[in-house]
Amino acid sequence: MIQVLETSGSPFAMGRQQGEACRDALGPMYDGLRALPLAPSWLPAGVHQVALKAAVAVGGAVYLKRHRGLLSDHAGGRYLDALDGLAQGFGVRPAQLYGFNAFEIESANPSIRLGCTALAFSAERTAAGAPLLAYNHDFPPSFERFLVLRRSRPDDAAASLSVTYPAMVGAIAGVNQHGLALTVNQAFATDIDRRKAALLVTLLAQECLDACHDVAEAVQLIKRTPVTNGGLITLVDASGARAVVELSATRRKPRLPSDDAILYAFNKYLLPELQHVEVPVGAITTGIGAGYDIHATNIERERRYLEILRDGHAYSQNDIRALLADHDNGSGGMNTICCHGDALNMTIMHALIDPRARAIKLIVGRTCQGEYELHALDTRAAAEETQRGADSALPAV
Numbered sequence: 001m002i003q004v005l006e007t008s009g010s011p012f013a014m015g016r017q018q019g020e021a022c023r024d025a026l027g028p029m030y031d032g033l034r035a036l037p038l039a040p041s042w043l044p045a046g047v048h049q050v051a052l053k054a055a056v057a058v059g060g061a062v063y064l065k066r067h068r069g070l071l072s073d074h075a076g077g078r079y080l081d082a083l084d085g086l087a088q089g090f091g092v093r094p095a096q097l098y099g100f101n102a103f104e105i106e107s108a109n110p111s112i113r114l115g116c117t118a119l120a121f122s123a124e125r126t127a128a129g130a131p132l133l134a135y136n137h138d139f140p141p142s143f144e145r146f147l148v149l150r151r152s153r154p155d156d157a158a159a160s161l162s163v164t165y166p167a168m169v170g171a172i173a174g175v176n177q178h179g180l181a182l183t184v185n186q187a188f189a190t191d192i193d194r195r196k197a198a199l200l201v202t203l204l205a206q207e208c209l210d211a212c213h214d215v216a217e218a219v220q221l222i223k224r225t226p227v228t229n230g231g232l233i234t235l236v237d238a239s240g241a242r243a244v245v246e247l248s249a250t251r252r253k254p255r256l257p258s259d260d261a262i263l264y265a266f267n268k269y270l271l272p273e274l275q276h277v278e279v280p281v282g283a284i285t286t287g288i289g290a291g292y293d294i295h296a297t298n299i300e301r302e303r304r305y306l307e308i309l310r311d312g313h314a315y316s317q318n319d320i321r322a323l324l325a326d327h328d329n330g331s332g333g334m335n336t337i338c339c340h341g342d343a344l345n346m347t348i349m350h351a352l353i354d355p356r357a358r359a360i361k362l363i364v365g366r367t368c369q370g371e372y373e374l375h376a377l378d379t380r381a382a383a384e385e386t387q388r389g390a391d392s393a394l395p396a397v
Contacts (some may be wrong), residue, residue: 001373002364008153011078012085015169018150019089022166026090029100029167030056037343057325059106059296060099063194067098070197070226075211076205078157079203090167095173100167101235108192108229112201115297115345116185117305117324117337119235120242120263127316133236134320136367137163137349138339144348147364149375153265156211163351165387170202171209173360177377178213181355185265188279188294189230189248198249201231205311208233215241224259227295230278232265233297246274264305266329268298270371296328297345317352324350327370338367 005021007014033052072079083101087094117140123129146165150256151350153159162174175181184205204225212218214237221335222233222245230248235241244255244265253273259363269275281299308326313319325338332340339347352366353360359376363369 002322002362003148005148005373007149007150009155010085011082011154012088014152014154015082015087016089017085018166019081019091021089023090023149024091025166027166029143029146032140032146033103035343036140045069053074056091056099057096058099059361061095063102064095066195067197067199067314069376070080070285071177072200074199075207077312078210079169080201085167086167087245095236097167100165101169101200101202101233104186104202105190105192105207105228107192108188109184115267115301115339116183116265116302117131118244118265119233119320119323120182120234120236120244120257121315121320122257122260122262123240124260125313125315127263127314127319129314131238131240131242132320133181133201133234133351133353133355134324135234135351135353136324136338136347136349137172137183138345138347139349140342140344141346141348142343144346146363147349149362150359151377151379153271153377154210158212158274158376160209161358161375162206162359163349164202164206165363168202169206170200172202172203172266173353174205175211175353175358175360175377176212176356177210177358179355180209180218181236181353182218183234183265183351183353184210185232185234185267187230187232187246187248187267187269187274189274189277190279191230191248191277193249193252196226196249196281200230201227201229201233201247208235208306213237217245217252219245222247222297223254227252230269230274232267232269234239234263234265236304236353236355248277251277261292264302266298268295270374276289278337297339299333300328301337304337320352321350321367325366327368332366332368340366377380 007017117136119134121132158176160176162171164171173183215235233245237242287344334341352362361372
């Protein structure tokens, strides 16, 4: 079962509530970072631990100094307030927590392999006649146990249900009270400028949930907001509108569906404008995760997805899960949609998001394993649906 955080009030108050609820996770999160192959094997464990904590604190301080002015001005300073409240709840300095948030920037370095898969279904392509957003979150497996679901009821913004991490202000997936759903994939762009003030992509995702009613509003917000690194934000709303916004530090453009085609996103740009600033196909990783073809997993997952896609088919919930649980006729590996990778990359969470029901079904772990947990903004409705049975938790798809 995923931990559910209930937060309400001002941004500062909600941050503090999250920090207080997750305070015991801070030490283990350092252990999660230590589990990654980020340091030479000959480095003693004690030295590694001290160096890691220092790196998180120093990196957080550097990035927060660069971003503070923008955070203070952007959206009335609500996300800087949220960070301050989060730090108070954890009992640490804001810079220390911002170091965990800024891991998003450093993981955009092509020496680290990360992946995700997002599929945006029109109402015509689901058996229930309802738009849906399906998502695999691929990340280092040592962080699987830290995933949390945050139910936020702000005083001055939309209520939302979002998947995040204990030290994170932003979100990786979610749905809000207006019926806007989204997910975040990373992309490997070459135009990162770590010296410039910008918003983390995950923070921008949470802002979309806080401020936007539909896909059109979210696209406009994303297009005018500077971001720190490359990403793809997949959007679906209750009306059935869909888009994948491909973004980098210098470019942002929506990719829209043709007719009822299922929109998909891996970790590679499809728009020529964004491919111009993308790490090229054939590039081999260096440094920490040296020796891997960075786009092999994207190319292989796209090939397999297009191979098993059923033209014109109205997908049931089981069909959708089967797409995201696919192992390409094997047991699962680094390049399969359901990723059974290594210490740097594995599918650690699957979500099926219904923007009309304002609900998320989650599997923590590999998509091919476990059972769905239902979570909704309206907790009473979720309880009633759970009592009626797992298959009716979302509109029968």
